[in-house]
Amino acid sequence: MKPAVLLTLCSIAFAVLWTCGMLWSSGVIDRTNVIILSICGAFAGVAWYYAMRWVFQFIRLVPPGDR
Numbered sequence: 440m441k442p443a444v445l446l447t448l449c450s451i452a453f454a455v456l457w458t459c460g461m462l463w464s465s466g467v468i469d470r471t472n473v474i475i476l477s478i479c480g481a482f483a484g485v486a487w488y489y490a491m492r493w494v495f496q497f498i499r500l501v502p503p504g505d506r
Contacts, residue, residue, distance in 0.1 A: 446491055454484025 458480030465472060 442495070443492075446488060446495070450484045450488035450491070453487045454480045457483050 458476050461476045461480070462468060462473065465476070
């Protein structure tokens, strides 16, 4: 398995866990809250992917340009 595929799967898991954690900690679960936190979770997952890819390239675990 390529490192980029594993990083993608981990970023999806991070986004799902972050969204579930935010829903759980908010206390109120209604449609608006779920939509807003799902969008924020997707952005958090994408940001985590790019941040971790940069870190892994910096410490040379993933070659530059590997997708």
